[in-house]
Amino acid sequence: MSDDRGDAVDEPATDARRVVVIGAGPAAHRLADAINSRDDAGTLHVTVLGDEPHQPYDRVSLSHRLLGEEDLTLVPTRPWDAARVRLLTGVRATRIDRAARRVHTDDGAEHPYDELVLATGSTAPVPEIRGSDHARVYRTLEDVDALVAECAQVVERSGRAPRVLVAGGGLLGLEAAGGLTGLGAEATVVHSGGWLMSAQLDEGAGQALSRLIAGHGIRLELGTRPQELLVENGSVHAVKLTNGKVVDADIVVFAIGVTPRDGLASAAGLDIGERGGVVVGADCRSSDPNVFAIGEVANVFGRCVGLVAPANAMAETVADRLLGGDAEFSSIDDATSLKLSGVDVASFGDALGATSGALEIVYADPARGLYQKIVVSQDAKTLLGGVFVGDAAPYSSLRPMLGRELGAEPAAYLSAGGEAPSGADLPDDALVCSCNIVTAGTVREAVRSGGGSGEGCHDLGSLKACTRAGTQCGSCVPLVKKLMEQELTAAGVAVSHALCEHFAMTRQELFDGVRVLGLASFDAIVERFGSGRGCDICKPAVASMLASQGGYILDDGRGSLQDTNDRALANMQKDGSYSVVPRIPGGEITPQKLAVIAAVAEKFGLYTKITGGQRIDMFGARLDQLPDIWRILVDAGFESGQAYGKALRNVKSCVGSTWCRFGVQDSVAMAIRLELRYRGLRAPHKLKIGVSGCARECAEARGKDVGVIATAEGWNLYVGGNGGLQPAHGQLLATDLDDESLIRYIDRYFIYYIRTADRLQRTARWIEDLDGGLDHVRSVVVDDALGLADELEATMHRHVDDYQDEWAATLADPERLRRFRSFVNAPDAPDTGLPRVIERGQPRPARPGEAPMPVSLGMPTAPPRETLSTEGSRS
């Protein structure tokens, strides 16, 4: 049965050569893409068989998936749309019949081939110890999704952070442990070596790394390994180690290496290496000339390599061979870097100094967890390798110099040597991106003329898309960026960071200038730094800078700088009416105050809606009604919620330990404290905070610019989360803080952001764009590496002291109230442009062509509820 079906479906109609690829991972993707873009004559017909249910995805970036449903599908996906390429997902190859040149699959089909490529990758092994059937691995999307779900279950079940034990202190294990910690878990890494990453690092580097890792709250057990998983009621509760210790754990992840998936090949009688893997030559051919192997399953030069760069290089080699070329896979680039935020580790080449006569230049600063080593040839000229822990900045510029003469004294490249020599001296054939085999010359060429219409790539995004450099592990991005900027500067293309046509500088530069010179008006600022009369871009930006000097935002000529909403201290809606949001700190409100809001909404005929930020929004107020509305609200003890400003909005909280049986801290009290501290703080973009009373995270704090999550010992602080168009999860900045440290860190973080971010740049993008990213933020906020902490805190204290409620300040001054008149020549005439209809018992703007209903607005004595509903049903 299977035979009939298979042949009928799978025989290609053309006389093209049939290539079958087993495995649909990164290696298979690169092969299909290379063939698709190079085989112009259409001589090959490619079938890719993958047993995972997905299109090939970027395994290297797997950890991103911990933070949410990120799409990791490898790009371009173009090859999968091509007629000559067929991708079958969810199909496993079960047997290779080399005599008949056919591959059998588990759906009963057969796939005849002229050439076969094995790209089956590896599996993550789990040792056969007691309880090991409860262990997890970290290899596929499903593995990661299951880990996320399991962590959530543990939290749900026990109300505390999940405890995770990761076996393996190499790249993968540390990445997994770091990722899970970021998810709120408490991780322990168990490693059999005497120091972490013992395969890549020497002892000094390993110890520096241990300190860094421990500094991230990850516990270490070195020189031992798991002996037994202790299971109760079907789930793990602890792990017994070979040194006798018992470590509590809800989840156990093994990341102890990879095992090549060579079972099909060995069953088919192909040569298999001593320690596994399909033995291939430099042409990637196995012992059967019609069968190739690429990626992690290939055993080349006597070993299998668990890295994506060689997998890509092998795929390119085979594509070339299949198209009649004679490419060879020449050498293995072993360069690795640890992708763990806050821990800089990288090594390349002969990092352990094994070459005879090799010299090592070491710079270590144990207090900072810094260890850097460069390995050079006996004459101290040729670069042989290097290791960087704590600060891997030299890595991306040094790695391409591997095997070449260094342009400068080796020590000059270490952090102690000052500013590292730049990429200017990189020869064109130096490999910049080893993941994708992109040379410095290719990058330069693309900057000059690589764009679609021969225009040249002048920004990082298009450069990445055009060359692929930096699209995989990302470690080469700083160098790629540097090369681009050098090339642009050389070509006389100014890299424009201008705010707008009136200011030829960035927001940060302008802010610094304004601050240093103490300029206090737009006219003075434009005269000093800009030209023209400003516009709707630079005026609000300047207004926000001036706001940080304190004072009422509409006085002294600053009114005309304010954006739409700030100008009216309310949010303009599509019809020109406004919505009003009183502050409800922490979302806590008394019934009496609720009644005031209800009365105001009734009196002025406003539409009411609960916002996503635990507040109540009243829509449909006329400009001239705003003061009347606020007089009632202010008298009842409300103040402006600043929903209109690029400012702190609200602090969302869960009910916390006061009521919730899981809560470990009083999240409401903390939320109110934070909201009252930061209210009125103006920033490049709106700011939101969330506070959750335990790891269950009911306040969704990690979706906020500042997320505070209670732990048994204090608070974990997350930064850089946001919802909206480009959602981002907050990243862990510091753990187990007491109340005062928490506030100090948030003070520093906010002011640093306000000073240095771009216009309309939210904190997530700001962190991403900062040189050094989250690590840099941590060094400024937590470690005070720039010595700015006191000044940042002092600025925040000034803000807190100067705060005044903008609406109370408005109502107190008749001059200020004039801004809310409807017409300059008829201040009492109501604005006429607001036709309304009733829907679900509330007014809303009439749509074009809809007959407006006589909704009474602002008639102080009308009994609105009845009036509205009867009038609604009458028409």
Added chain:
Amino acid sequence: MTLTIEPAIHEDIVPAPRHASAHAVAWQRVCRIDDLEPGWGEAVLLPERQVALFLVGAGELYAVDHRDPKTSAPVMARGIVGSKGARPTIASPLLKQVYDLATGECLSESGPSLATYATRVVGEFVEIAAAA
């Protein structure tokens, strides 16, 4: 259409429109020049329409339709005044289209333009010629 007032001139009616229109215009007195703050637009209620009035810098006045051409909402007076090259501009407070204050031309996209009206200062009063 707008005219530039030289601040030094103290005649009763100052000076003639740059592009004198052929038909007679009905000037309507709307407010005192002191009622206006530079850069801060004000809405003006006339019998036949609402007008947005702007004092830009020293004595330079512009009047345009208060209705936003894109959304029809009466909001233009609440936009931000600025410049694009040498041209004075107003940005819609709703969707931020930018218009030339003097000609009403939409500068940010090929959209509908904004009606403009002549202004003048008579004594200390601002007058607009915005009859139908």
